[in-house]
Amino acid sequence: MQRKIRIKDIAEMSGVSPGTVDRIIHNRGRVSEEARQAVEEVLRRVNYKPNIHITGLSLRRKYEVIITTPDLMEGEYWDSIHLGIRKALQEYENIRIKCSVYTYNQYDIHSCRRVYDEIAALDTDAVIIGTTFKEETLRLVRKLEEREIPYLFVDSTVENTSPLAYFTSDHYVCGYLIARLITSITEKGSRIGMLQAVRIGDESANTSILRKMGFADYLMERNIPNEIVRIPFSALEPEKYDRQMDLYFKGDHAIRGVVVLNSRGGMLADYFYRKSIQDVRLICVDLTRPNVEGLRNGVIDFLIGQEPERQGFLAMKTLLEYLIYHGSVKVQNYVSLDILTRDTINYYNRFSFIS
Numbered sequence: 001m002q003r004k005i006r007i008k009d010i011a012e013m014s015g016v017s018p019g020t021v022d023r024i025i026h027n028r029g030r031v032s033e034e035a036r037q038a039v040e041e042v043l044r045r046v047n048y049k050p051n052i053h054i055t056g057l058s059l060r061r062k063y064e065v066i067i068t069t070p071d072l073m074e075g076e077y078w079d080s081i082h083l084g085i086r087k088a089l090q091e092y093e094n095i096r097i098k099c100s101v102y103t104y105n106q107y108d109i110h111s112c113r114r115v116y117d118e119i120a121a122l123d124t125d126a127v128i129i130g131t132t133f134k135e136e137t138l139r140l141v142r143k144l145e146e147r148e149i150p151y152l153f154v155d156s157t158v159e160n161t162s163p164l165a166y167f168t169s170d171h172y173v174c175g176y177l178i179a180r181l182i183t184s185i186t187e188k189g190s191r192i193g194m195l196q197a198v199r200i201g202d203e204s205a206n207t208s209i210l211r212k213m214g215f216a217d218y219l220m221e222r223n224i225p226n227e228i229v230r231i232p233f234s235a236l237e238p239e240k241y242d243r244q245m246d247l248y249f250k251g252d253h254a255i256r257g258v259v260v261l262n263s264r265g266g267m268l269a270d271y272f273y274r275k276s277i278q279d280v281r282l283i284c285v286d287l288t289r290p291n292v293e294g295l296r297n298g299v300i301d302f303l304i305g306q307e308p309e310r311q312g313f314l315a316m317k318t319l320l321e322y323l324i325y326h327g328s329v330k331v332q333n334y335v336s337l338d339i340l341t342r343d344t345i346n347y348y349n350r351f352s353f354i355s
Contacts, residue, residue, distance in 0.1 A: 005046050013046075014038040062096040063323050065316075066119055069130030069154070070106035075289035077263040077308055078103075081130060081154055084312025092320050100124075106132045106205065107197060107235050116140040125323060126164070127151040128315055134158055134206045152319055154311045156206045164322060167315045167333045169306035171207045174337055175214025175261065178283055181302050181339070182257045183224055185281045190256035193231045193248060197262055211261045211285075229255060235264055245271050249280070257281040266290020269299040287340065287348075295345055303345070307335040 007025070011018040016035045023031055024039045025048075042048075072079045082101075089097065102119055105111035112133050119127065120143040127144060129151055131137045137158050144151050145162065153166035182192055194215075196208070219226065233244050245268065248255060258280055260268060265284025269291070272280065284291050287305045294300040314333060322329050340348055 005048055010039065010042050010046070010048065014042045062098060063125045063320075064098045064100070064123070065319065066100050066102060066122065066124045066127045067130075068102040068104070068115060068119055068127065070132055071103045077286045077288055078130060080287075080308035081312040084309035084314075085128070085316045086312075087309070088313045088316035088320070091317070095320060095324070097320070104132075105236075109133050109136060112136045113139075120144070124149060126319055128154060128319065130154050131156045131158055132205050132207075134209075137161070137206070150319075150322070152315050154315045155308075156210070158206060163331065165315070165318050165329050165331050165333060167311040167318075167335065169335050169337050171210035172214040172217075174285065174304060174306070175211030175216075176218045177214075177337060177339070178211065178259050178261070178285075178304065179215040179218035179224075182259050182281065182283050183219070183222075183226060185301060186226070186257035189225050191227045191229050191254045193229045193255045193258040195231045195233060195258065195260045195262075195264070195268060197264065198232050198234045205262065208261050215259070215261075231258070233264075233267075235267075238267070241267060242271060249275070249277055255280060258283075260284045262286075263288050263291070265300065265303075266294050269294025269297070272299045273297055292345060295340065295342055298342055301341070303340045305338040305340055305348070307338070310335050 007018050007021045011021045014021070014035075015038060020031050020035050021039055024036055025043075067082070067085060069078050069081060072082060085099075089099065100122075102115050104115040113136050116136055116139065120140055127149060129137065129140070131153055138161065141151055141158075141161050141163070150164040153161075153163050153168065156168045156171060157163065157166040186192060194212075197205075218224075219228075229248070231245075231248050234240055249271075256279070258268065260283070263284075263286035265282070265286075266288055267290065269282060269284070272278075272282065273294070282294075282300045283302045283304070284294070284300050285304045285306070286308070287303060291300065291303055295303045318329055318333075321327070338348070
């Protein structure tokens with residue numbers, strides 16, 4: 001492990017006293033220009049960063065950050081993103097930061113547009129964006145870029161943008177992986193259902209688009225003949241869900257496997273459980289409470305996790321350090337894709353509600 005650089009070490013390397021180094025780092029008191037140049041050269045060379053928890057550096061100004069994501073529900077995917085953000089804020093509690101949260105209905109493009117237009121008119125130091133609709137995100141970030149407001153993405157990134165950084169899983173690889181899994185547990189040539197949320201505005205989520213691409217490419221590359229059946233459902237009208245699913249699964253059906261490319265797989269798992277449907281394989285995304293319950297009940301065969309808490313934590317941590325130090329930031333940040341089964345879920349403790 002690399003030894004932490006101390007003020008005493010910097011003093012010895014620059015040929016001045018520890019007190020002089022302390023005054024330069026904390027910008028207090030008078031020092032000679034010669035001493036300042038010598039110390040600053042050493043600081044650059046060793047990439048020194050003062051401890052923001054014990055110095056007054058972070059207390060000199062108040063930062064304002066906007067966080068915008070889809071609406072939050074306890075135990076759901078976006079709730080986990082925000083949990084990670086809150087954990088980062090707790091670690092940097094000495095920083096004076098005001099976080100304003102703006103959420104929108106991820107199944108309604110007009111809701112997203114209204115919230116984004118509101119954000120674009122606000123004064124802020126930075127924005128963390130949980131992306132859903134590609135075109136709406138492009139409209140927002142263009143306005144932020146015009147005002148030179150830095151922004152970060154969580155959950156996915158968007159082409160032709162210049163975020164300070166983004167934290168996401170590789171959704172194309174996720175779709176590719178799901179195709180590999182479902183075709184490995186269903187009969188060759190059998191029909192595979194793909195659930196697709198119907199959204200107001202008729203625009204798919206950015207993550208779903210990428211996952212579909214990966215899914216389709218896997219089937220094409222391996223010349224897999226399974227027929228893919230699109231199964232639409234309305235997340236905004238749960239009372240209609242059973243009737244919508246009955247069209248595909250009631251009575252004698254030929255669908256032998258289903259994939260759900262968003263976090264709502266638990267709804268289908270619950271439907272299968274209540275209808276005693278046991279001969280259809282099911283693969284879902286995200287470790288939400290309903291999804292974990294479906295996995296534990298043996299209805300879901302595989303569950304793909306993408307570390308939402310970690311995404312939120314790293315996004316806020318990176319943003320805070322950027323605002324304070326103004327240093328370079330790693331733009332591309334991918335989290336892992338975890339394949340969970342009924343046998344392994346009890347040993348997976350990255351999410352507080354699982355245990």
